[in-house]
Amino acid sequence: MGQTDLTEIKERLAAIEALLQRLPEVQAVVFIQMQEEYEAARLQGRKSSDLWTIAPPNAR
Numbered sequence: 001m002g003q004t005d006l007t008e009i010k011e012r013l014a015a016i017e018a019l020l021q022r023l024p025e026v027q028a029v030v031f032i033q034m035q036e037e038y039e040a041a042r043l044q045g046r047k048s049s050d051l052w053t054i055a056p057p058n059a060r
Contacts, residue, residue: 034052038051
């Protein structure tokens with residue numbers, strides 16, 4: 001494995017680390033958006049199943 005391979009691996013690992021560090025922020029934003037959608041739908045008499053289809057764990 002040459003120096004260029006190691007450099008590329010380090011760069012890719014750094015990119016993965018940066019994404020993982022942002023994950024909690026991204027999850028929070030998605031949660032807030034979904035919560036707002038749910039609240040708006042609930043005011044219209046709709047249920048969460050009217051908004052989203054959740055696949056059973058064995059079908060994911």
